[in-house]
Amino acid sequence: MISTSKSRLTTLLLDLATHETEVHHVEEVSPHFRLVSITGDGLRNASWTPGDIVQVIVVGAALLGPWEIRSYTPLALDPETGTAEILWYVHGGGPGSDWGASATAGTSCRVVGPRRAVSLLKPRRPLVFFGDETSFSTAIAARATPSGFQDVRFVFEVDSVEESRAVLGRFGLSDAVVVAREPGDDHLHAVEREVVGAYRSAGSGLLTGKASSIQHLYRALRAAGAQGRQVNNVPYWAPGKKGLKGH
Numbered sequence: 001m002i003s004t005s006k007s008r009l010t011t012l013l014l015d016l017a018t019h020e021t022e023v024h025h026v027e028e029v030s031p032h033f034r035l036v037s038i039t040g041d042g043l044r045n046a047s048w049t050p051g052d053i054v055q056v057i058v059v060g061a062a063l064l065g066p067w068e069i070r071s072y073t074p075l076a077l078d079p080e081t082g083t084a085e086i087l088w089y090v091h092g093g094g095p096g097s098d099w100g101a102s103a104t105a106g107t108s109c110r111v112v113g114p115r116r117a118v119s120l121l122k123p124r125r126p127l128v129f130f131g132d133e134t135s136f137s138t139a140i141a142a143r144a145t146p147s148g149f150q151d152v153r154f155v156f157e158v159d160s161v162e163e164s165r166a167v168l169g170r171f172g173l174s175d176a177v178v179v180a181r182e183p184g185d186d187h188l189h190a191v192e193r194e195v196v197g198a199y200r201s202a203g204s205g206l207l208t209g210k211a212s213s214i215q216h217l218y219r220a221l222r223a224a225g226a227q228g229r230q231v232n233n234v235p236y237w238a239p240g241k242k243g244l245k246g247h
């Protein structure tokens with residue numbers, strides 16, 4: 001009796017906190033990137049600002065678990081059809097990545113949001129935007145702001161320059177600076193030169209992606225005279241940690 005009411009309560013809480021959605025379409029953009037469209041009534045009429053995230057339950061369907069939730073940034077969200085499109089990076093080392101790799105049209109899923117992670121409307125332009133493969137969807141979402149990609153210098157650290165250039169080019173970001181990761185993070189010197197150089201003429205920065213790279217660049221920008229409020233940071237992942245939420 002008690003366990004029945006407990007499971008009813010759990011179902012109710014889950015219903016209140018999440019929306020039932022379904023994968024509408026999946027496109028294999030490249031070996032490590034999938035464009036996943038998710039659709040559902042809960043996303044219809046949703047208020048969405050470019051940079052907002054949805055959180056997808058990638059393991060489990062009941063609050064009593066086990067369950068895992070991961071954050072993703074739609075590159076577009078159409079409130080009329082209730083469809084969010086996410087560029088999903090398949091890094092191969094976690095349940096979120098596995099979920100994106102195996103999702104097919106008709107896969108059902110529960111999501112939370114949209115909710116604020118970073119507003120792409122807020123940072124002043126010109127702007128330098130730093131990130132990695134997990135930030136491509138966020139970067140592309142800037143297309144949906146009134147100024148689009150105008151006056152934004154995009155700088156990314158990536159595993160594969162060739163694959164990343166092809167993916168970014170497909171979404172109108174062929175001008176982005178793409179730097180290959182090196183052992184011991186030696187490439188961060190080159191990234192720093194690009195980011196600090198662009199910041200000197202931009203005066204505004206947004207750092208996303210790997211937490212340690214963000215820390216490195218934030219310190220470099222502060223040393224170059226940036227004030228804290230001129231640079232926003234949103235860590236998307238960190239080695240050995242799971243399911244970062246953005247703040």
Ligand SMILES: Cc1cc2nc3c(=O)[nH]c(=O)nc-3n(C[C@H](O)[C@H](O)[C@H](O)COP(=O)(O)OP(=O)(O)OC[C@H]3O[C@@H](n4cnc5c(N)ncnc54)[C@H](O)[C@@H]3O)c2cc1C
Pocket residue numbers: 053070071072073074086087088089090091093094095096097098117133134135137138234235236237238239240241242243244245246
């Ligand atoms: C606000 C926000 C917005 C995000 N938007 C997007 C998005 O639009 N598209 C997208 O693809 N991702 C996005 N991410 C990143 C994504 O949520 C993380 O990569 C997440 O860790 C993936 O979950 P997982 O279950 O695959 O790995 P987890 O279980 O979280 O982590 C397991 C292991 O994998 C490692 N790992 C996690 N990510 C990577 C990576 N990129 N490369 C190498 N190793 C990794 C972890 O460090 C850990 O050691 C976003 C994250 C945040 C916080």
